[in-house]
Amino acid sequence: MSKIILIAWISFKEGVRNKALYGVFLLGLLLFTANIVITGMFSWELGKVAVDIGLSVVSFSGLVIIFFLSINAVSNDLEGKTVYLILSRPINKFQYILGKYLGLALIIMLSSSILGSCAALSVKLATYGSEAYIPLHFSWSTFFLGLVFLTLSLLLVLSMALFWVCITTHPFTAVLLSIVSYFIGQNVENVKNIITSSKMFVDNAVLTKVIDYVSWIFPNLAAFDLKTTAAYGLPVHTPYLIWVAVYGLSYIGICLVLSVLIFERRELA
Amino acid sequence: MKSKTVIMLIPLIGLLVFFNGVSRLAIKETRKGIALNYSLSVNPLPPDLIKIFAGEFKGLAADYLLLELGSFMGSDQAIGSKNWEKISLAFDQTLQLDPYFQQTYIYVQGLLAWDGDMPEKAISLLDISRRHRPWDWRPGYYMGFDYYYFLKDYSKASEIFLDTAKIKGAPVLLAALGGRFAMKSGRTEAAIVLLKSMLEDPELDKEGEREISDRIAALRGVLLLENAVKKYKSRHNIYPPSLETLIEQGFIRQLPKNPYSDRYYYDKEAGQVFFDEIR
Numbered sequence: 001m002s003k004i005i006l007i008a009w010i011s012f013k014e015g016v017r018n019k020a021l022y023g024v025f026l027l028g029l030l031l032f033t034a035n036i037v038i039t040g041m042f043s044w045e046l047g048k049v050a051v052d053i054g055l056s057v058v059s060f061s062g063l064v065i066i067f068f069l070s071i072n073a074v075s076n077d078l079e080g081k082t083v084y085l086i087l088s089r090p091i092n093k094f095q096y097i098l099g100k101y102l103g104l105a106l107i108i109m110l111s112s113s114i115l116g117s118c119a120a121l122s123v124k125l126a127t128y129g130s131e132a133y134i135p136l137h138f139s140w141s142t143f144f145l146g147l148v149f150l151t152l153s154l155l156l157v158l159s160m161a162l163f164w165v166c167i168t169t170h171p172f173t174a175v176l177l178s179i180v181s182y183f184i185g186q187n188v189e190n191v192k193n194i195i196t197s198s199k200m201f202v203d204n205a206v207l208t209k210v211i212d213y214v215s216w217i218f219p220n221l222a223a224f225d226l227k228t229t230a231a232y233g234l235p236v237h238t239p240y241l242i243w244v245a246v247y248g249l250s251y252i253g254i255c256l257v258l259s260v261l262i263f264e265r266r267e268l269a
Numbered sequence: 270m271k272s273k274t275v276i277m278l279i280p281l282i283g284l285l286v287f288f289n290g291v292s293r294l295a296i297k298e299t300r301k302g303i304a305l306n307y308s309l310s311v312n313p314l315p316p317d318l319i320k321i322f323a324g325e326f327k328g329l330a331a332d333y334l335l336l337e338l339g340s341f342m343g344s345d346q347a348i349g350s351k352n353w354e355k356i357s358l359a360f361d362q363t364l365q366l367d368p369y370f371q372q373t374y375i376y377v378q379g380l381l382a383w384d385g386d387m388p389e390k391a392i393s394l395l396d397i398s399r400r401h402r403p404w405d406w407r408p409g410y411y412m413g414f415d416y417y418y419f420l421k422d423y424s425k426a427s428e429i430f431l432d433t434a435k436i437k438g439a440p441v442l443l444a445a446l447g448g449r450f451a452m453k454s455g456r457t458e459a460a461i462v463l464l465k466s467m468l469e470d471p472e473l474d475k476e477g478e479r480e481i482s483d484r485i486a487a488l489r490g491v492l493l494l495e496n497a498v499k500k501y502k503s504r505h506n507i508y509p510p511s512l513e514t515l516i517e518q519g520f521i522r523q524l525p526k527n528p529y530s531d532r533y534y535y536d537k538e539a540g541q542v543f544f545d546e547i548r
Contacts, residue, residue, distance in 0.1 A: 041336055044371040052328035059325060135371075136404060153325075186324040194317050225325045232369050 003091050004099040011073065011103025020069055021107070024061050028115045031057040032122035039126035047134035050126035051231040054119030055146055059227075061115055062108055062154040063182070067175050070104045071161050075171035094260040101162055101256060105155050112151040119147070137233030145241070146230030152248045153224035157182050159255035160219070166259040166266070185221035188214055219251045309341040311355045316365040323366055331367035334359055335376065342380060353385045357394075364397045371405070374398035378411040388419035399433075409433030410443060417450055424454035431463045441477040448484045452543070457492045461485055483528040487544035490525035494533055494542040497521045508540035 015021060035053040042049050077083045077100075086096055120143065127134050161178040168174050192211050195201045201208065223244050229236055311334075312319065323330035338359050348356070360381065363373050374395055382391035392415050399408035409429055417426035430447030433439055444467055451460030464485045468478060494512060497520040501509045512535045515521050527533050527544050534543040 038332075038336075041339075042332070042372055044375060048328075048370060049332050052332055056326050056329045183324065187321045190320050221325065227325070227328050228367060228369065231328060234369075 003095045004102065007086070007091070007096060007099025008102035008106065011100050012106045015069065015073060015104065015107040016110075018069060018073075021065065021111075024064055024069075024111070025114065027064075028057050028061045029118060031060075032118045035119075035122040036126045043133075045133060045135050046130050047123065047127045047138050048231040050123040051119075051138075051143060051146075052227060054123050055143075055150060055227045055230060058112055058115045058119050058147065059150050059154070062111055062151070063157065065108060065111055066104075066154065066158050066161050067178060070107070070158055071165055071174045071178065072171050073104065074100055074162060074165045075169060075174060078165070078169045079171070093263050097162070097166070097260050097263050098256065101159065101259075104158055104162075108154050108158060109151060112147060112154065116144075116147040116151075120144075135232045137235075138231070139233045142226075142233050142236060143230045145236065146226035149224045149226045149241075149244065152245065153221050156219055156221070156224070156248050156252050156255075157185075159252040159259075160185075163255045163259045163262075166262045169266075181218060182221065184214065184218045186225075187222070188218050189220050189222045219248075224248060309337065309352060309355050309359070311337075311359045312362070313358070314362070316358070316361040319362045320365055327366040331363045331370060331373070334363045334366070335370070335372055338363075338376065338380075348384070353381075353387060356385065357381060357387060357390050360394050364394055368397050368401040371398075371402075371407075374408050374411070378415075382411070382415050382419065388415045391415055392420075404436065406433050406436040406439035406443065409436070410439075413443070413446065413450075417446075422454075423450040424456060427451035427454055427456055427460060431460060434467060437472065441473075441480045444481055445484050448488050449547075452488060452491055457488050457495070461488050461492065464488070486526065486528050490527055490533060491542045491544055493521065493525050494535075495540075498540045498542065502540060508537050510537055511535065512542070 032054065035050055035057070038053060039046050039050045077086070083096070087093065120140070123143070157178070160181050161174065164174040164177040164181070165171075168177065188211070192215050195204075195208060195211050226236070228234065314322070319330070320327055338356060341356075360373065360377050363370070367373070377391050377394045377398075381387045381394070385391075392412050395408045395412045395415070398405075399412060402408060410433055413426045413429035413433060416422045416429060427447045427450035430443050430450060432447075434441070434443035434447055444464055448460045448464055451457055464481050467473070468481055468485075473481070494515070497515045498509060501515060501518065501520055509515055509518075512524060512533060516523060524533060529545050534546055535541070536543070
């Protein structure tokens with residue numbers, strides 16, 4: 001366990017030192033400033049627009065970190081043969097994968113905390129003096145709940161990205177596959193709903209079956225999306241949230257186990 | 270860097286800044302006309318599919334579409350029927366992306382129902398907001414208004430008004446309006462039942478209680494008189510010439526009390542009874 005933590009800490013420090021991360025934070029801060037300006041263009045429920053923008057920026061920045069920093073960090077280890085230096089020490093391949101994931105996950109959590117706090121601040125500033133135009137049931141607890149589930153979905157995407165890196169080792173292919181998986185994950189539920197409710201597809205048993213299988217293979221990322229709930233303070237049901245959390249954590253677990261299995265079988269020499 | 274190179278670079282930068290400034294002004298001048306030719310660019314994708322492209326940023330996409338619509342409407346140009354179709358599609362897409370947003374339904378009512386002369390479309394879109402915002406009485410109020418004012422469908426108007434009046438915080442006026450349109454559409458009995466159930470609301474204040482009780486009393490009077498008119502017609506095959514005839518011929522003992530006036534109003538051509546002069 002200590003070895004996993006050590007690798008996680010090294011990966012985290014490496015990631016934090018990466019100057020591109022500062023670029024992401026800067027982008028986030030610029031967008032939060034824009035939040036105040038854009039929100040001013042609306043006349044009703046300004047709080048909703050501010051939350052929409054705030055949480056979307058957190059999510060977008062997290063995705064940029066995953067697709068362009070995290071995948072690169074692992075691929076560079078594999079392609080640049082740095083991994084040999086690590087694995088020549090008494091460290092197992094599975095410890096390396098889990099450590100790497102934990103380190104990168106820490107970066108995502110750090111990014112979500114910093115940008116999430118900025119998002120909350122931008123919501124506060126954007127709605128300052130316009131309290132009457134904040135949605136009736138808006139609450140900060142739902143806002144932070146939205147942030148927590150958004151972070152969980154980013155951690156899930158990160159585990160998928162790690163899985164693709166372990167399969168391909170090539171950063172570009174891994175990024176491409178991760179983006180496609182993310183896109184499918186975001187829309188699988190929606191597409192399934194359209195297909196099952198549309199008369200056009202009602203007789204297409206093959207398509208229905210395919211989409212059914214896809215929905216079991218790819219994660220339903222839409223389930224983690226509580227931005228609308230947070231923006232309006234819509235009621236949230238605790239059992240539902242628990243199930244979503246269990247679903248997310250178990251999916252992350254599956255991705256990590258598969259990544260370890262693939263990495264174990266990989267010939268590095 | 271040598272000082273000679275720096276000296277050479279300074280005029281070059283100055284020259285570049287000059288050209289940049291001039292070209293910027295030229296571009297600005299050319300683009301002035303764009304605002305006049307500004308056209309609404311709405312993706313022709315069916316509303317269902319737009320969600321797929323927006324993914325988790327659907328709230329943001331809805332905000333963008335509304336801004337685009339607001340900016341187009343603000344350009345103050347004449348809008349043809351083709352553009353109204355586009356505007357209607359854009360609202361549809363916005364509501365698919367975020368069915369909760371207040372600004373969307375307020376735009377829908379202001380633009381589609383009034384300016385675009387598309388009350389049916391406005392009603393169908395307002396219904397989406399109404400279903401997603403059970404705490405908000407305004408979408409239902411707008412729907413009821415559109416049914417009454419644009420479509421002259423008093424039955425639907427009364428149904429929506431009475432349903433919306435049950436929402437916490439809704440003005441008592443909605444119940445009164447619902448009762449009026451129910452009477453106009455021959456649903457007086459149903460309106461009385463609904464209004465009576467509203468009287469049981471513990472949060473109803475004294476003023477609201479009085480308004481609803483008055484409306485129930487007025488509707489009861491209308492119902493009693495209309496039933497007597499119907500009986501008279503079935504016996505004599507014509508409507509009675511006045512409400513007093515009903516007393517004279519023993520259909521009723523006396524005229525019921527009207528909380529709004531000293532009498533009831535009667536249209537002898539149509540056999541309809543009203544509690545005030547508004548038809």
